[in-house]
Amino acid sequence: MNLETIIDGFSRDQQSIAMEMLWKRLSQSPDAAAPPSWHQDIVAERVAGLQDGTESLSDWADAKKRLADRLR
Known part of the structure; x- marks a missing residue:
């Protein structure tokens, strides 16, 4: 088994x-x-997106709701 x-x-x-x-x-x-090395790549992409304005931060409650909605 x-x-x-x-x-x-x-x-x-x-x-x-x-x-x-x-x-x-x-x-x-x-x-x-x-963690695998590709995690650092993703973090770097997201930080760059925050710096150039193409990404934004989410409130934790909103992020949890979006994740829960995806799993339904």
């Missing part, structure tokens, strides 16, 4: 607990879980 099958068998609460456990373990060794 693979890990994905095991996780699929978990309840929503069990999945949430497993995710928190994994995050805690990963965050204890941040160097071992460094």
